[in-house]
Amino acid sequence: MSIEVRNLTKTYPSTSGSSEPFVALDDVSLSLPTGQLTALLGPSGGGKSTLLRIIAGLDTATTGSVEIEGVDATSLPPQRRNVGFVFQHYAVFKHMTVAKNVAFGMEIRKRPKAEVRRRTQELLELVHLGQFADRMPSQLSGGQRQRMALARALAVEPSVLLLDEPFGALDAKVRKELRDWLRRLHDEVHVTTVFVTHDQEEAMEVADEIVVVNQGRVEQVGSPDQLYDEPANDFVMGFLGDVTRLGQVRLRPHDIDVAVQPGAAGAHAGVVTRMLRVGFEVRLEVEPDGGGGAVSVVLTRSHAHALDLELGSRVWLTASIGAVTIPAMAAV
């Protein structure tokens, strides 16, 4: 195991005057194997960044221990953990050139000059910034700065690479490019990597394994498929994708079959009250005859076309075969 976290708890003294301390992490244990790309996924304020910062030594845990590559790192300062850290807002050294930024960690370690120069150039090529060695960071775009920050973190040959919302400050298109690029980079360099994100799509696309963190606790650990197909609870199901309610069960909107004729056993009849086309998919809202709130349904455009759906159409809804369902809570 590359990272072994045991019974980690982090509390902050309350700021709002109440005597209850704020619990950022509540008895978290986690083990992350070597060479894997893991996502810490969860809503903002859920404790995932705190967990990452404690692994890096930038924050200290109230109780619990952190082990990196078999070494107890709980009380080691960040300088001695051999961890690469990438920040959401790049944390570039503004007064240094791109090359100097990347070389910083190696210079601290007093590597020979020739080696530093060679390796800096190698790393800049790796992150596609070979042309920009002599620029100042202010002359780079956000995506380029983040790639530079990544090269800088990789330069010290860290045993683990930690990324805190690395693409959070970038626009949607660059974000998607960098996401693919990070995946390919990881396949090339194989360093154990943990990244924090609140974007489930990002986590599902990039990570080998996802750790869902919410309110200071680990809700579920598993591969993207496992989490999507077998969510451990309501929260995980809701966080990993859209959820709607059909009769007595909760399920994903695309796991509902739509028919324009009655027939299937247990079908829920209703009327289409909203219809919205986004790209290749069509989103419906169906008001069931028995009341109980609108049901969301997603189907492809061509399917919707074939069914000749329009506002006010009468439809019969059933859960698809093999759909992931969990019982709806009575109060919903």
Add this chain to the structure above:
Amino acid sequence: MTSALVDTLARPALRRRASRTNLTPGSSLALGISVTWFSLLVLIPLAAIVATAAGGGWSTYWATISSGETFAAVRMTVEQAALVTLVNVVMGTLIAWVLVRDRFAGKRLLDIVIDIPFALPTIVAGLVLLGLYGPTSPVGVHWAYTRMAVPLALAFVTLPFVVRTVQPVLGELDHDVEEAAASLGAGRLTILRRIVLPSLLPAITAGAALSFARAIAEYGSLVLLSSNKPFQSEVASVRVMTYIENGSTAAAASVASLLLVVSLVVIVLLDTLSRKAARRG
């Protein structure tokens, strides 16, 4: 007078001259008003002092400048101002650091009190220092009327400059950057030397320029605190006053114009340094 010019020149607005103009009628008017105001207050009086200095002819000018007393006064002023500025660079940065980074009882009070030397009439500053370091000193330190009086008074009145220029920049400094350096293996001293100080350098040099300008112009506190003996503890501004009291306006203006040149040179030097620092890798 000199200090007014120097303060104005140190403002960042004048630092970057646009290579092209982008003047609309509105901004032309604003520019016109600015230039007129600046001329009335600063440029024309300055030209006048140069004219007065020249009025006595080259020989008077040279005789004044090269007289032993004047030379000694100007030299001491520049030396002491430089020394005090150096002290301010160190102490001011330290005080700014404490005010921004540390949490302690009385921090807010200290933050306000820092400006007192700046807000006090300088003659009052002299009086305050005389109380503590004068002949009736309660702590037994009799620095008044000695050579120590000059740096003491200058340090007192110039204290806030570096503190106040560094403080906001230090406050805005991204904490991430220091954490990034730490995770790359840099110790606290290395982070300070290679990451924090280079980021503060432009602010420090700006503060140093203000501090030097203020020191070179100081008069009020020195009149009281220093014995103003020629060749020993007489600074240039007091020398100017002496000339005026003797009715030698041209000589006074000559000293003033020399001070003007010195200030200009130092400010240009510091400005170049801070720009280099801002650009350097």
